[in-house]
Amino acid sequence: MLEVARIRGGNPIKGSLRASGSKNSALPILAAALLTHETVTLHNVPNLSDVRFMVEILKHQGAKIENPKKGTWTITAEEITHRTPYDLVRKMRASVCLLGALVGRLRQAEMALPGGCIIGIRPIDLHLKGLETLNCIVEVESGVIKVNAEQARGENVFMGGPMGSTVTGTANIIMAATLTPGLTRIESAALEPEISDLCSLLNKMGAKISGHGTPLITIEGVEKLHGCEHTIISDRIETGTYLVAAAITGGDLTVTHCNPQHLTAFLEKLKEVGVNIETSEDTIRAFGQPTQAVEIITEPYPGFPTDLQAQFMALQLKVPGRSTFTEKIYPSRFMHAAELQRMGAEIAIEGSTAAVYGDRPLSGAPVMASDLRASAALILAALAATGETWVQRLYHLDRGYEQFEERLRNLGADIERLPSSAMPKGFAEE
Numbered sequence: 001m002l003e004v005a006r007i008r009g010g011n012p013i014k015g016s017l018r019a020s021g022s023k024n025s026a027l028p029i030l031a032a033a034l035l036t037h038e039t040v041t042l043h044n045v046p047n048l049s050d051v052r053f054m055v056e057i058l059k060h061q062g063a064k065i066e067n068p069k070k071g072t073w074t075i076t077a078e079e080i081t082h083r084t085p086y087d088l089v090r091k092m093r094a095s096v097c098l099l100g101a102l103v104g105r106l107r108q109a110e111m112a113l114p115g116g117c118i119i120g121i122r123p124i125d126l127h128l129k130g131l132e133t134l135n136c137i138v139e140v141e142s143g144v145i146k147v148n149a150e151q152a153r154g155e156n157v158f159m160g161g162p163m164g165s166t167v168t169g170t171a172n173i174i175m176a177a178t179l180t181p182g183l184t185r186i187e188s189a190a191l192e193p194e195i196s197d198l199c200s201l202l203n204k205m206g207a208k209i210s211g212h213g214t215p216l217i218t219i220e221g222v223e224k225l226h227g228c229e230h231t232i233i234s235d236r237i238e239t240g241t242y243l244v245a246a247a248i249t250g251g252d253l254t255v256t257h258c259n260p261q262h263l264t265a266f267l268e269k270l271k272e273v274g275v276n277i278e279t280s281e282d283t284i285r286a287f288g289q290p291t292q293a294v295e296i297i298t299e300p301y302p303g304f305p306t307d308l309q310a311q312f313m314a315l316q317l318k319v320p321g322r323s324t325f326t327e328k329i330y331p332s333r334f335m336h337a338a339e340l341q342r343m344g345a346e347i348a349i350e351g352s353t354a355a356v357y358g359d360r361p362l363s364g365a366p367v368m369a370s371d372l373r374a375s376a377a378l379i380l381a382a383l384a385a386t387g388e389t390w391v392q393r394l395y396h397l398d399r400g401y402e403q404f405e406e407r408l409r410n411l412g413a414d415i416e417r418l419p420s421s422a423m424p425k426g427f428a429e430e
């Protein structure tokens with residue numbers, strides 16, 4: 001059944017909220033559990049459709065998986081297969097992070113090549129080049145990647161590309177290198193906190209990784225990894241999204257159990273536009289409304305995250321003047337702009353820059369979510385619009401936000417999830 005969100009704007013978002021575990025940490029970490037025969041127990045795993053899907057893929061690979069309580073999963077991968085078919089990979093691009101785990105554990109992998117997606121073409125050339133540098137034989141034939149790692153040895157691997165370092169590519173090489181003989185040095189490694197979280201899990205499993213969180217990661221291959229218990233870090237993008245919800249509605253929200261240090265660039269921009277921010281070691285409070293236009297350039301961590309670009313664009317619709325958003329990660333990630341325009345926004349796109357002319361009246365409209373972060377941005381704009389907004393294709397939202405509308409409702413929003421048949425006549429997609 002197709003579902004939609006109906007939002008009636010105007011209510012301030014107020015109160016406090018506990019951050020969930022990070023989606024983009026959980027996905028490679030679930031894959032990393034395949035690197036050992038023993039049981040890996042993970043806590044703070046978010047309940048998202050992407051996570052449930054990754055669990056399905058791990059089951060397909062042969063792992064035994066249990067979910068003894070909310071947020072806790074145990075994975076035991078005694079016997080696994082090296083093959084991952086297209087009908088699994090195409091449903092979730094992030095399934096590519098299995099590649100490094102299979103290469104490490106089985107010395108071979110055969111996986112359908114993931115396609116692009118709405119936010120860009122998203123090649124994986126750097127992943128494959130990295131594996132080749134580790135002396136793997138890599139072939140791509142009829143849409144399938146075949147990796148033979150029998151002769152793999154540690155080497156110097158460079159993970160930088162035209163858009164900066166690759167996050168999942170770095171994760172793949174790290175996973176493969178943990179069980180590859182010799183010393184691997186990853187240069188221009190991704191600095192994202194999710195990479196450090198993966199490395200701390202792997203070190204608990206017996207890997208010898210140092211330098212994570214810096215551009216030079218060193219991995220000394222070991223013969224075997226073992227089980228462990230690990231708690232996933234909080235989701236910085238989810239936290240940022242809720243802080244924008246507070247700011248766009250002139251509310252007052254405290255997010256608890258989060259890590260403000262993972263959001264420095266984003267919080268600086270919130271302050272620059274005039275939102276009040278208070279932080280403690282693991283809480284962030286945002287209150288007050290934005291008043292200033294801003295220039296945002298998305299960059300790899302620790303720069304401003306592309307995954308918060310759409311939400312910040314929604315925020316700047318409220319502010320007089322011209323704000324600009326330049327995408328340096330996904331040059332065409334502006335699908336949300338056209339839908340925001342349907343609500344009254346004035347946005348001009350030239351190349352990889354979107355210019356927002358703010359303070360135009362926003363009014364509710366039926367809009368279509370195109371991807372995960374775009375769907376969040378549309379809901380945020382709807383919270384600040386007059387009248388009723390209907391956001392369609394909610395399944396994008398469910399990939400990365402746990403109980404988004406329920407949690408917003410608890411903070412004061414007028415938002416409901418309804419079957420698409422509840423939409424006014426002529427609005428629902430067929």
Ligand code: EPU
Binds near residue numbers: 120121164165372
């Ligand atoms: N790139 C290449 N070649 C490669 C790999 C990447 O040219 O071999 C390019 C990409 O096309 C892109 C840039 O490099 O322009 C960065 O891509 P990266 O590989 O770092 O992205 P990813 O690992 O596929 C992760 C997140 C994304 C997030 C990006 C950037 C996961 C599962 N996904 O993707 O999250 O946008 O890093 O920070 O960790 C999201 O959560 O909404 C999301 C899309």
